[in-house]
Amino acid sequence: xxxxxxxxxxxxxxxxxxxxxxxxxxxxxxxxxxxxxxxxxxxxxxxxxxxxxxxxxxxxxxxxxxxxxxxxxxxxxxxxxxxxxxxxxxxxxxxxxxxxxxxxxxxxxxxxxxxxxxxxxxxxxxxxxxxxxx
Amino acid sequence: xxxxxxxxxxxxxxxxxxxxxxxxxxxxxxxxxxxxxxxxxxxxxxxxxxxxxxxxxxxxxxxxxxxxxxxxxxxxxxxxxxxxxxxxxxxxxxxxxxxxxxxxxxxxxxxxxxxxxxxxxxxxxxxxxxxxxx
DNA sequence: TCTTGACCTTCCAGTTACTGGAATTCCTAT
DNA sequence: ATAGGAATTCCAGTAACTGGAAGGTCAAGA
Numbered sequence: 001x002x003x004x005x006x007x008x009x010x011x012x013x014x015x016x017x018x019x020x021x022x023x024x025x026x027x028x029x030x031x032x033x034x035x036x037x038x039x040x041x042x043x044x045x046x047x048x049x050x051x052x053x054x055x056x057x058x059x060x061x062x063x064x065x066x067x068x069x070x071x072x073x074x075x076x077x078x079x080x081x082x083x084x085x086x087x088x089x090x091x092x093x094x095x096x097x098x099x100x101x102x103x104x105x106x107x108x109x110x111x112x113x114x115x116x117x118x119x120x121x122x123x124x125x126x127x128x129x130x131x132x133x134x
Numbered sequence: 135x136x137x138x139x140x141x142x143x144x145x146x147x148x149x150x151x152x153x154x155x156x157x158x159x160x161x162x163x164x165x166x167x168x169x170x171x172x173x174x175x176x177x178x179x180x181x182x183x184x185x186x187x188x189x190x191x192x193x194x195x196x197x198x199x200x201x202x203x204x205x206x207x208x209x210x211x212x213x214x215x216x217x218x219x220x221x222x223x224x225x226x227x228x229x230x231x232x233x234x235x236x237x238x239x240x241x242x243x244x245x246x247x248x249x250x251x252x253x254x255x256x257x258x259x260x261x262x263x264x265x266x267x268x
Numbered sequence: 269t270c271t272t273g274a275c276c277t278t279c280c281a282g283t284t285a286c287t288g289g290a291a292t293t294c295c296t297a298t
Numbered sequence: 299a300t301a302g303g304a305a306t307t308c309c310a311g312t313a314a315c316t317g318g319a320a321g322g323t324c325a326a327g328a
Contacts, residue, residue, distance in 0.1 A: 044260070056234050075249045079245065079255045087238050090234055094228060097231070113210055117210060118210060125186050
């Protein structure tokens with residue numbers, strides 16, 4: 001199977017597949033013409049990687065997941081620990097974004113958004129104004 | 135004011151401040167010894183940048199925000215549009231993460247996480263199994 | 269047979285926003 | 299004089315690709 005077909009089958013761009021070979025995630029065979037020749041197992045691995053990446057696992061985590069996948073004697077606890085760590089990371093990201101979102105939404109709501117220069121958003125970014133005390 | 139003091143005042147690492155000069159966000163003066171000499175306005179700009187970055191605006195958005203900030207004739211509508219676009223981006227990110235989170239949490243819940251190799255997480259990543267039809 | 273076009277190959281550079289580190293200079297204090 | 303702590307510049311690396319150039323391969327059509 002050539003890289004174009006594999007790209008179509010796995011949903012990954014050919015560029016990405018070459019990159020994954022570069023960093024040692026897969027090792028497709030080569031034909032006499034120098035073209036990569038993908039076995040079914042390669043395609044399977046790429047689909048696995050595509051799915052893991054789409055769930056937000058990093059490349060290094062994917063590498064670990066793949067080796068766990070191929071280890072018939074793995075402990076599911078190892079996989080679960082990895083997934084749980086990732087889950088916590090996602091939760092932290094969501095919490096951080098929700099925080100930003102709240103602040104930003106409030107600023108946006110307070111900005112009238114017309115032709116005048118007066119703007120609570122910029123005021124906020126500029127920081128506390130030196131209060132003109134009477 | 136020297137870069138170390140400014141770093142302390144703005145909360146930005148000195149490295150980052152130099153980087154911001156590199157990409158043209160600020161233009162501090164130079165002393166005879168070659169050291170950067172920051173005016174109050176520079177420090178103010180850096181604080182502005184730090185705040186904008188902490189709200190998740192990209193560097194290029196910060197550049198625009200800064201120029202809007204310095205334009206006394208700006209329309210607040212321009213600022214609001216930028217902030218709203220950012221808000222939508224944050225919402226999309228949150229939605230995407232929430233989706234991931236849901237899938238991942240379910241997989242984690244289904245994985246017993248013990249010493250046995252059987253693992254729903256890996257099963258999911260591996261994709262649909264060829265059903266052994268009787 | 270030749271040519272066209274769609275593939276494939278490699279390699280280099282660019283993306284975002286810094287961060288680390290090396291080599292060097294400067295200032296201050298003892 | 300010397301030691302230390304800052305300041306300077308420049309180069310490289312991070313994550314995970316992506317774009318593009320230059321060139322080789324292959325199947326089909328005139």
